[in-house]
Every structure is written in structure tokens, then in C-alpha cells.
Amino acid sequence: MRLAVVGCGYVGLVTGACLAEAGHDVICTDIDAARIAQLQSGEIPIYEEYLGEILASTRASGKISYTADAGEAFRASDVIFICVGTPPKGTGEADLSAIDNVARQIAQEARSSKLVVEKSTVPARTGLELRRALNAYSRSSNIEFRVASNPEFLREGTAVQDFFHPDRIVVGVEDDASAAELREIYRPIIERSFRCPAHNGACPLDAKAEFLVTTINSAELIKHASNSFLALKISYANVIADLCEQIGANVEEVTHAMGLDSRIGGQFLRAGLGFGGFCFPKDLQAFVHLAGSVGVKFDILRAAEQVNKQRIDRFVSKVHKALWVVKGKRIAILGLAFKANTDDVRFSPALEVVKAMIHEGADVHATDPVAIARAKTIYPDLTYHQDLYEALRGAEAALVCTEWDEYRHLDWERAGTLMSRQLVVDGRNLYSPSRMRDLGFEYYSFGREAVQSSVESAR
Ligand code: UGA
Secondary structure: OEEEEEOOOHHHHHHHHHHHHOOOEEEEEOOOHHHHHHHHOOOOOOOOOOHHHHHHHHHHHOOEEEEOOHHHHHHOOOEEEEOOOOOEOOOOOEOOHHHHHHHHHHHHHOOOOEEEEEOOOOOOOHHHHHHHHHHHHOOOOOOOEEEEEOOOOOOOOOHHHHHHOOOEEEEEOOOHHHHHHHHHHHHHHHOOOOOOOOOOOOOOOOOOOEEEEEOHHHHHHHHHHHHHHHHHHHHHHHHHHHHHHHHOOOHHHHHHHHHOOOOOOOOOOOOOOOOOOOOHHHHHHHHHHHHHHOOOOOHHHHHHHHHHHHHHHHHHHHHHHHHOOOOOOEEEEEOOOOOOOOOOOOOOHHHHHHHHHHHOOOEEEEEOOOOHHHHHHHOOOOEEOOOHHHHHOOOOEEEEOOOOHHHHOOOHHHHHHHOOOOEEEEOOOOOOHHHHHHOOOEEEOOOOOOEOOHHHHHO
16 A cells, blocks of 8 residues: 655654654655755754654655655555645634645546545544545546545654554544555554654553544544643643632642542643644634534633633733833743744744733843744844853843753753843743742742742742
8 A cells, every 4th residue: 555645744744754664655745845855855844853763764765755746646645644734714714725725636636546534633524525525626437535534643742652652543434445444554553563763662561552433524523622622621720820829829739639530630731831833722713613613602612712822911920020120121031832842833832922022122032942943934033042041141031931851950050140130930830939949049930839039028
């Protein structure tokens, strides 16, 4: 079985690379010819752990190839994975024009029957529309197009590990043959008969992936329902954090204990600046929109979105409270990516903080281990420092915006000697308030005790 992947963004590249690593022949295509040329020459256009390694090994073994000619990819394959973007429109609705374009191209270029699999995150019922478009534009009634939905649950930053060690593989299909084909494609992952680059032959013995066969509509809904639930969970934890601040409790103690209840689970209860990235914010909006379009009110998700938007305001008001006047002050921003281990800055809470600080007239000095180049395309005139300690030099406040490990292990003793005022506002709750107090810092975070200056606390 030869596979094609359309769209070489992060989902497409990780899917293509991992399926090639698992032993399939994969041909990748993208409308962006420059990106294809980059990939052909061995350059990796995104930062994702282990991706470079498997793209190099599969390129060397000839398992993966790239073409800017989509027709060539479609004609050469039996199964086509659609991994193109579905960005939000102004209304929150998902823009499906890229999917529609691909459907038309497949229909016109295919010379034999195909299984077309949507991996892009799409609203329920898209698969049915996709099948209609494929048949409407088809050149011959002898060519059969079957459609399936196979949502991805990868997280940026751990995408390769997530692909090889999924909790579940969901395939939404209309017939048994499609389910069997997809099971065969994922067999190496289900049976664990692949070389896992993340664990080098010593994968943890966690539970095997469940292979779930559903209808197409259900598979599409599973993806939106999962992402929205996780976003809801984060907003819930954030409201608990606000409550903790007001009544003098500690959010980590509360969420830790909550998470030990197996019905709740401990993940996605980290309070802070809230969720960003190209998935949660847009998926939440698209899900609310989809529900509204069929007469179902999803106010609970609207509330989660609202809570998330307020995170930035709450953070900025903490900065105000600590600094009083922000204008003209040198501020170090630690982290630009929307989360650690990625260079993705789309819908990044960190960039919202940058925007607010620029608006206030601060002298912003930003740093990030890998996301500076991408942030520069949005804010070309900021002062950027690759070296974290250079960003902190002379700063009147350090604002922690991304949970990079490097920041977790930051030497605050050294930083304190470089900064002009020992003040940290932590949007990711990376440090212990008592340790920061011992080091002589004023320290503010979310849902935990504030460490004020000695003058302030004496009042
Ligand atoms: C998310 C989902 O977790 C994946 O399962 C899904 O496949 C993916 O979207 C997608 O639809 O493509 P991702 O956006 O890469 O993955 O990142 P997450 O790790 O889910 O984090 C999202 C945001 O929530 C980040 O800004 C993160 O900092 C924030 N977050 C996460 C919190 O604020 N608190 C938490 O406890 C967890």
C-alpha cells in the first residue's frame, strides 16, 4: 500500500515521517513548492523533537519522498491522508477551502480508486461533504472514492512520541474494507513492531493503543469533543486558581488532590496564562459554531473561552500591581512559544503579553530557546536575546510566559545580580514562592501565595 500525505505542516510531516518509519512508502506533497524544495534537500521546516532524525532516516532508506506535483502524489498512492490547515474564519467557523481544493485535485488527478482520509481537524459532517465533492469532480464513474476520518491527537512538542504511543487510534469509516486498510496501516503501531526513535528500543510498557472503528461523523466529533474538553479543564483549573488567590489557598495543592481522583485525572489542570496554539482556541470556536448551527447551545465552552481570554488581563494586572508604572521600564519576557518544546507562536499567550507590554510603552527584551525567528515575523522591532541571562540583564521585571525546562532550572541567584529589580511575574507557576522569597525576589504567580517586597508586606 502506497500512502500520500497532502499538507506538510506539523501534522502532515509527523504523520508522513512516522508512517514511513513504521515501514510504509510515503509520498508527501504541499502547495508550497519552497517547503517541498526544503524537504527534498533535507531541511526540516519546523522544530519538533525526533522529527529531524526520522525524516533523515526515512529519506535515506527511500521510504519517504516529496513532490510539489500533487497529481503525481495522488496517482502514485492508494490511500491519501489530508493534513491541510483548517484555520478559523472571523465567525469562528472552520475554513474548509483547503480541503475542498484538495478534494477537487484528487478527483481530477486520480486514475484509480482511492481511500481518502481526513486527518485535518474538521467539523462533523465534513467527511460526507468530502465524499460528495470527490464524486462530483470525478473524471470517471469507474473510479471509486471511499472516505474515512482519522483524527490526530498529537501534541506539538511531543508529536513523534504521541504518534508511536497513542492512547487510541480512531477511524471513522463507511465500510469494513476501509477499516481493514487503516488497521493494516497502523498495524506496526498497534503491534509495536517499529523502531521508536523516542525510546531507542526501550519503550515504556504502557497500555496498547485501542483501535476504535466508528462512523465518520462520530470520529470527527471525537476530535472536537476531546480538544474542547481539555480546554474546558484548563479553564476550570484557572478559575480555581483565581479563587485560591482570593481565599488564600494553593491551586497546586487543590488540583493535585483533585487529579488523584481517577475520574478526574491529573493532566491539563495546570493553572497559568491559559491555552494557546493553533488547536484549542480555534477548535473551541469551531465546536461552538458547529453546535450552534444545529441548534445546540454550548455556553459552557463559551465560558471556557472567556476565562481563557481573561488570563492575559489578570497577568497584566499583576505586572501593574507590582511595577506600578510600566511605561519606559525594561521588561524581560521569558518564552514566546505557545508551550514548551515547540517554535510555534500561533495564538501564543506569550505574544499577547508582549502586545500588552508594547502597548504600555515598556522596553521589551524577549528570549526563547527556539521561537525567536517566528516571533520576529510578527514583532520585527522587539529586542531579542538568544541568551536568557542577557534578556534579564538590567530588567526591572521578568515575565515568565512559556514553561521551558531551561526556565525551570534558571539560576535566579545569578539572574538577581543582573536584574535592576528582583521581580518575577510567573505565568506558568514554575517556581516555589518560598524559594523565591529566600532568594530575595518579589514573586507573583497564579493561585498561589504572592511574595511581596519587604516594604509592602510590612504594611
Ligand atoms: C492539543 C491536544 O492536546 C492534542 O491532543 C491535539 O491533537 C492537538 O491539540 C491538535 O488538535 O492538533 P497542542 O495544542 O499541541 O495539542 O498542545 P497542548 O499540550 O494540548 O497544550 C495546549 C495549550 O494549553 C498550551 O498553550 C498549554 O500551555 C496549555 N495548557 C496545557 C495549560 O495552560 N494548562 C495545562 O494544564 C495544559
